[in-house]
Amino acid sequence: MSFRRLAVLMLRESRATLRDPFTLAILVLVPLGALLLFSSVMSTEVSGITLGVVDASDSHLSRRLLADLRAPGTFQLRPYPDRASLDRALVGGEIAVAVVLPPDLERDRRRRGRPEVQVLYDGTEVVLAGNSEAALTAIMTATALDPIASASVAPVGAAGGPRSAGIAVVPHVLFNPRLDGVPFMVSGTFGFVMSFLTTLIVAVSIVNERAAGTFEQLQVTPATSIEILLGKVLPLGGVFAVDVLLMMLLAGFLFGVWPAGSGLFFLVVSVFYQLFSLSLGVIISATSTTAAEAVSKTVLLSNPLILLSGFSMPIQNMPAVFQWLAEVVPATHYIRVSRAIYLRGAGPGQVAWELVIIAGMGIALVLLAGRAIGRRT
Amino acid sequence: VSRIQRLRRFARNVLAIAYKEAALLRHDQTVFTSVVVLPIMMTVVMGLGLSFRPQQIRWAVFDQSDDPISRRLIGDLEADSAFLPPIVLTSREAGRERLGAGELNAFVVIPFDFRRSLERGRAEVQVQLDGSDPIMAARIGGYVSQIAAHIVDPRSEATHEPDRLGTRSPPSSPIDLRQQFRFNPTLDDREFYLAALSGFVLTNLCLSFAALGLVAERESGTWEQMLAQPTSPLEVIVGKLVPTVAAGYVGLSVALVAAGLMYGFWPQGNVLVLFAGALPFMLATLGIGVFVSSVARDSAQAVFVAVFFLMPSFVLSGSLLPYELMPHGVREFGGLLPLRWYQIIARRVIDRGAGLTQILVPMGVLLSIFAVMMLAIRARMKPRLG
Numbered sequence: 001m002s003f004r005r006l007a008v009l010m011l012r013e014s015r016a017t018l019r020d021p022f023t024l025a026i027l028v029l030v031p032l033g034a035l036l037l038f039s040s041v042m043s044t045e046v047s048g049i050t051l052g053v054v055d056a057s058d059s060h061l062s063r064r065l066l067a068d069l070r071a072p073g074t075f076q077l078r079p080y081p082d083r084a085s086l087d088r089a090l091v092g093g094e095i096a097v098a099v100v101l102p103p104d105l106e107r108d109r110r111r112r113g114r115p116e117v118q119v120l121y122d123g124t125e126v127v128l129a130g131n132s133e134a135a136l137t138a139i140m141t142a143t144a145l146d147p148i149a150s151a152s153v154a155p156v157g158a159a160g161g162p163r164s165a166g167i168a169v170v171p172h173v174l175f176n177p178r179l180d181g182v183p184f185m186v187s188g189t190f191g192f193v194m195s196f197l198t199t200l201i202v203a204v205s206i207v208n209e210r211a212a213g214t215f216e217q218l219q220v221t222p223a224t225s226i227e228i229l230l231g232k233v234l235p236l237g238g239v240f241a242v243d244v245l246l247m248m249l250l251a252g253f254l255f256g257v258w259p260a261g262s263g264l265f266f267l268v269v270s271v272f273y274q275l276f277s278l279s280l281g282v283i284i285s286a287t288s289t290t291a292a293e294a295v296s297k298t299v300l301l302s303n304p305l306i307l308l309s310g311f312s313m314p315i316q317n318m319p320a321v322f323q324w325l326a327e328v329v330p331a332t333h334y335i336r337v338s339r340a341i342y343l344r345g346a347g348p349g350q351v352a353w354e355l356v357i358i359a360g361m362g363i364a365l366v367l368l369a370g371r372a373i374g375r376r377t
Numbered sequence: 378v379s380r381i382q383r384l385r386r387f388a389r390n391v392l393a394i395a396y397k398e399a400a401l402l403r404h405d406q407t408v409f410t411s412v413v414v415l416p417i418m419m420t421v422v423m424g425l426g427l428s429f430r431p432q433q434i435r436w437a438v439f440d441q442s443d444d445p446i447s448r449r450l451i452g453d454l455e456a457d458s459a460f461l462p463p464i465v466l467t468s469r470e471a472g473r474e475r476l477g478a479g480e481l482n483a484f485v486v487i488p489f490d491f492r493r494s495l496e497r498g499r500a501e502v503q504v505q506l507d508g509s510d511p512i513m514a515a516r517i518g519g520y521v522s523q524i525a526a527h528i529v530d531p532r533s534e535a536t537h538e539p540d541r542l543g544t545r546s547p548p549s550s551p552i553d554l555r556q557q558f559r560f561n562p563t564l565d566d567r568e569f570y571l572a573a574l575s576g577f578v579l580t581n582l583c584l585s586f587a588a589l590g591l592v593a594e595r596e597s598g599t600w601e602q603m604l605a606q607p608t609s610p611l612e613v614i615v616g617k618l619v620p621t622v623a624a625g626y627v628g629l630s631v632a633l634v635a636a637g638l639m640y641g642f643w644p645q646g647n648v649l650v651l652f653a654g655a656l657p658f659m660l661a662t663l664g665i666g667v668f669v670s671s672v673a674r675d676s677a678q679a680v681f682v683a684v685f686f687l688m689p690s691f692v693l694s695g696s697l698l699p700y701e702l703m704p705h706g707v708r709e710f711g712g713l714l715p716l717r718w719y720q721i722i723a724r725r726v727i728d729r730g731a732g733l734t735q736i737l738v739p740m741g742v743l744l745s746i747f748a749v750m751m752l753a754i755r756a757r758m759k760p761r762l763g
Contacts, residue, residue: 022678030685037689040704048701048708092735093725096701124728126569127429127512128699134519175476175508184510192688200684204677291677292589296407299581299684300415304422312697314513316435316482317428340479343509350478 005223009231016205017239023201031193031243035250038189039182039257049132051075052098052120054086057105061115065101068139075135086120096122097132175260175344186251187342188311190244191335194274195309196302198240202232202281203294211290225374229366233278237271240278244270260345266338269355273334276362279369280330286372305329310336330361390608394616398590402620411585412624416578416632423570423577424640430459430566431516436483437464437472442491450487450502453524460520476507483507483517571642572727573696575632575655576719580690582628583659586621587666588683592676610758618663625659626652645730654722654736657743661715664750671757690716718742 017023051069055062069075078095080086089095100118102108109115119136121129209215218228244267251257259266284301288294307313308322309331315323326332333354340346340354348355402408436454440447454460464481466472472484484505494500504521506514591614594600603613629652637643644651666683673679691697693707694716700708711717718739725731 022674022681026681026685033685034688037707037710038692040707041692041698041702048703050701091725091729091731093721093729093731096699122729124568124572124724125699126566128701130429130512130516131702134515181511187509196688200681204681208677291675292593292680293407295677295680295684296585299585299687300410303581304418307422312692313428314431314510317430317432319425322422322425336479339509344477344479344507346477346479 001224001227006227006231006234009218009223009227010235013231013235014238017235023205026197027201027239027243028246030197031247032250034193035186035189035247036254038192039185039251039255041181041185047074049075049097049128050078050095051132052086052089052095053077053079054081054083054098054100055079056082056103057101059106061106061109062101065117065140069099069136074139075132090120090122093122096125096128097136099136182255183257183343184339186255186257187339188335190247190270190338191309191331192306192311193243193247194240194270194334195277195331196298196306198236198274198277199281199284199302200295200298202236202278203285203288203298204291205236206232206282206285207288207291207294210285226370229279229282229370229373232282233275233369236278237275240274241267241271257342259342261341261347265348266341269334269337269341269358273330273337273358273362276330276358276365279362279365282369283365283372305331308332330358330365333358333361387612390612391616391619394603394608394613395619398617399620399623402586402624407585408624411578411582412628413631415581416574416628417635419574419577420571420632420635420639423574424567424636424642428566429512429516431482431513431520432459434460434482434517434520435464435480436460436485437466437475437481438485438487439466439469439472440487441489442487444492446495447487447491450525451485454485454521457520457524472505476505479507479509481507482513483521485521567640568642568728570697571636571640572724573694573720574636575629575651576658576694576696576716576723577691578628578632579625579655579659579719580662580687580716582625583621583662584666584669584683584687585680586624587618587663588670588673588679589676590617590621591667591670592673592679596676611755614667614754614758617667618660621663622656622659625655629655644727646726646732650731650733650736651723651726653733654726654740655719657740657747658715658719658722661743661746661750664747664754665715668750668754668757671754690714693717694720696720713746715743715746 017027053066053069055066066077070077075097078089080089080098083100086095086098086100090098098120100120102116102118105115105117117140119133121132123129206215209218219225223231248259248263248266281298284297285294288297308315308318308326309329310326311331315326315332318326337346337351337354337358340351438451440451451463455462463485464475466475466484469486472481472486475481476484486503486505488494488501488503491500491502502521502525504518506518508514591600594603604610608616633644633648633651665686669682669686670679673682693703693711694700694714695711696716700711700717703711721739722736725736
């Protein structure tokens with residue numbers, strides 16, 4: 001391998017990449033856009049949820065309950081006159097959660113001590129229903145126990161009594177005490193960009209060169225196939241390293257999400273990882289004749305892989321077969337490492353095993369890519 | 378008279394182009410992939426693979442009390458199908474370390490005075506959760522609380538296992554919350570994703586066909602041949618859309634049948650209503666695809682743009698995560714995507730059995746997206762050479 005030849009090839013590739021405004025725009029806009037859009041989509045909050053309400057009671061207690069449900073950062077209430085219209089709204093999908101306060105709410109409370117409130121969920125909106133269930137229970141319990149709310153009604157023993165008995169589970173959330181979804185998505189977005197965009201760009205670039213005939217010109221020069229591969233992959237790797245840095249800065253300044261661990265370590269791991277997803281792009285390009293074919297192959301391949309890699313759903317919830325499949329996907333390991341560094345502040349020691357797997361898969365992919373480039377001479 | 382003649386000529390030209398396109402599609406290998414292979418593959422992944430419901434929870438316990446009740450709490454957690462057998466640790470630091478390494482989801486610490494405080498009325502158990510995945514952390518915390526709540530209450534002792542989502546709040550709550558989960562009583566994630574599945578398939582299919590169609594014609598020179606014929610650009614475009622819509626219906630049917638056969642998940646509502654709702658969606662998506670391909674320089678660019686339209690569509694439309702929870706700005710941006718409105722239609726019809734009148738609004742939005750796209754395409758597609 002001649003380093004002078006490699007340097008020339010790299011210079012050529014850098015110029016070709018920087019010359020094309022469309023590619024350049026994609027290289028900058030897609031990672032930043034993905035970060036902006038994906039970062040805020042996961043939430044354990046309820047603040048955006050519309051809560052359907054039928055207040056048949058219209059009493060002191062019911063108004064108090066509704067005021068608490070309406071408080072800033074909680075539900076947006078939408079009143080309905082009766083149960084029938086509420087049911088229609090649930091079927092029509094206007095609301096996913098609804099509360100029905102019965103006419104005898106106040107009397108029920110005085111007599112039994114435990115007024116009955118009906119809550120309806122649209123069970124198909126799993127996340128909405130799950131988030132709302134926790135929030136509703138907490139808000140309603142707090143309201144009913146509040147002395148101001150119960151001041152007007154006859155004092156009953158039930159309110160304070162049974163609650164104090166039993167086991168109280170005190171949750172203590174580490175690494176992300178406010179259960180904020182942004183850091184989770186930010187650290188996953190790196191995996192998305194570094195696995196998908198990299199593969200796509202390199203595959204299209206090689207296929208286009210093949211179509212234009214410049215790739216065959218390269219192959220008749222004294223450059224070996226591994227030099228051609230590195231000459232293609234290293235400059236793009238440099239560009240993506242800048243991308244990672246840009247994304248880290250954007251996430252930091254805009255969302256206040258900085259890596260809990262070493263940022264430099266994360267950068268090194270990312271650069272290391274994406275050299276291998278670039279090799280995957282080279283392999284895809286070797287089996288495609290047109291750019292469009294390369295792109296649809298990449299999409300077809302990466303769609304399920306990104307879903308499997310734990311980008312949005314935890315892998316441990318999948319059945320065993322999918323978990324094995326997920327372990328074979330390099331992006332799984334990269335996303336795992338980036339979450340460990342970004343969220344839990346892990347150092348090299350704690351993710352050593354994952355790094356070994358990434359390296360092993362990477363070397364295998366680079367060798368395959370070298371062969372794929374050579375084969376088509 | 379001339380208007381009728383013009384219309385007939387339009388229809389004839391459109392059909393001629395549609396015939397040519399259908400012949401092309403028939404010979405295209407990738408059509409089979411997107412119409413048959415992709416729907417089935419996505420059905421498998423989305424039906425089995427994706428879930429927010431915590432399973433195989435990896436947890437450790439540090440039981441400082443080690444008495445019958447604490448052991449029963451551990452036993453009850455272990456007996457729950459969502460929890461794996463616990464790792465027994467002997468210090469807080471060990472648990473903290475394993476949480477940091479990502480080996481654990483939860484770490485339960487039972488204090489020394491657990492039994493004594495319980496006899497006095499109230500004992501505390503600490504659960505340390507890995508908050509890096511917020512949804513999982515919140516759910517697992519809830520599971521532990523619910524299982525713990527049943528320990529002291531002898532009445533519910535026998536039934537703590539399957540009914541974790543419960544129809545009633547625990548007896549200690551001052552308000553008797555009677556909760557009811559409609560349409561999907563077990564809160565099964567699968568239904569959430571399977572309902573959105575056809576949207577994925579159709580978006581992918583319509584975008585890639587439409588985005589490629591025009592650019593490929595321009596590249597191979599056949600676009601100029603068509604300009605030289607007595608067909609107008611609009612006729613060509615509409616003619617190209619017809620067979621793609623037909624392919625889209627095949628893909629939609631494959632997705633529905635696959636979900637039905639594999640998971641017994643058949644639409645609640647009328648399939649014809651769903652088909653009616655799918656039409657404006659396909660038209661709007663195709664419109665975007667054709668517009669992209671009329672702007673793009675070559676097919677690589679067209680597909681690039683289509684792909685980067687595809688990805689945010691999936692995430693921002695609410696197909697994977699509810700759009701109601703997204704912040705303002707992102708939520709409204711998602712409203713520009715046709716998939717947002719189609720997934721609303723699909724969930725209403727498939728999950729809740731809505732009729733045609735209940736999906737008129739999203740259908741109207743989709744048609745207006747299509748109309749805007751057609752105007753934009755018309756402006757771009759003035760007959761011109763080179």
